[in-house]
Amino acid sequence: MVEQRGAGVGRGVLQPVLAGVVTAVVGFASTFAVVLAGLRAVGADSRQAASGLLAVCVAAGATAIVLGLRHRIPISIAWSTPGAALLAATGAVDGGFAAAVGAFLVTGALIVAAGLFPALGRAIAAIPRPIAAAMLAGVLLDLCIAPVRALVDVPLLAAPIVGVWLVLNRFARAWAVPAALAAAVLVIALDSPGALRGAAAAPEVVLTAPVFTWQALVSLAVPLFLVTMASQNVPGMAVLQGYGYTPPLRGVLLGTGAATAVAAPFGSHAVNLAAITAALAAGPDAHPDPRRRWIASVTAGIGMITLGLGASAATAFVLSSPPLLIEAVAGLALLGALGAAIASATAEAEGREAAVVTFVVTASGVALLGVGAAFWGLLAGGLMLLLRPRSGTTPPSPRTSADRPPTESDPTPAAPSAVPS
Secondary structure, eight states: OHHHHHHHHHHHHHHHHHHHHHHHHHHHHHHHHHHHHHHHHTTOOHHHHHHHHHHHHHHHHHHHHHHHHHHOSOOOEEEOHHHHHHHHHHOOOTTHHHHHHHHHHHHHHHHHHHHHOHHHHHHHHTSOHHHHHHHHHHHHHHHHHHHHHHHHHSHHHHHHHHHHHHHHHHHOGGGHHHHHHHHHHHHHHHHOTTTTTTOOSSOOOOOOOOOOOHHHIIIIIHHHHHHHIIIIIHHHHHHHHHTTOOOOHHHHHHHHHHHHHHHGGGTOOOEEEOSTTHHHHHSTTTOSSGGGTHHHHHHHHHHHHHHHTTHHHHHHHHHTSOHHHHHHHHHHHHHHHHHHHHHHHHSSSTTHHHHHHHHHHHHHTOOBTTBOHHHHHHHHHHHHHHHSOOOSSSOOOOOOGGGSOOOTTOSSOOOOOOOOO
16 A cells, blocks of 8 residues: 555656646757847857856746745746847847847846735736737748748758757657757768867856846847736736636736846846646646646756756857757747737737738838837837727727636636747
């Protein structure tokens, strides 16, 4: 009897631990190339990019561990994938990477403010869903086009990666992006045998003193805050509620905001609630007993920190390949997110034109007065909504749970974002 009980306990711990390992590996492998592409785009050198990847892994992992142990809820934390795509789309800002770090720090402060002042969180949730989704779609478009460009510019390198993604997308969709990344590693290793020669043996931490410029604050900090809240934190809350949990929104925002601010000087852009990978830790596959699934999210946190220790090698490997090839892998990882964003932006006839304007302006990549396209896209879409004629013949569409933060009274959550995280 004692042996059977011990075996049952062992299986009861092993299942959520394995689920946590899978959560960490999928979350890291599927989009770490997006993080590196974003950091490099805003001016980080190879050492700063590796430090940023390490810092965001440690920040996300430590936050998941603390929140999971404290609340005994499978609160999965990830980096902001749409935020990293925003960095890649925005590019360099006045002041260089130091100004980008200043924007990361302000983003963390804004997330903390959203936790301290519920009115701010409600204001973010009040942004019309089509406008927010259209801005995200515009941000993602350029990276999602990268696989097509890669097939034209470096066909011998890109074709195996895209081919593996297509096959796995048909037969094992959840592993399509990790398999494409594995194919990319093989292709890079064959094309550049000395890819890891310049990698540091130990993880390298680079401290960058933040610089605050109004261009970086408007181009990076505000859009990064908005896209992280709207595309990650709100859907992440909905996923947890869908599995019967009542996550402490205030504590989550304070924790992720503080972690974002603390890790910013080391190159980390933002951490937040996981959306898609949250289901791996919070669902029944993690454990039949919902009270034991927090073990999975804590294990995932430990896994993220462990994977972050290899940031220098990952960065050196990525930088040894053609930049377009890495962008192609990132684009494959974000295709689902782009599709979901476009569908959400154009789902309702009312406001569709404003959403299209937001998408077009954001996707254009234009910068005016030193401010990036994401901000102007959001502003243009908002103006279109304000200036549209009021016919009175079309009743306003009812608000749904996706238009505001989930609450305890919402038994059915909004559909989660398709951003892998």
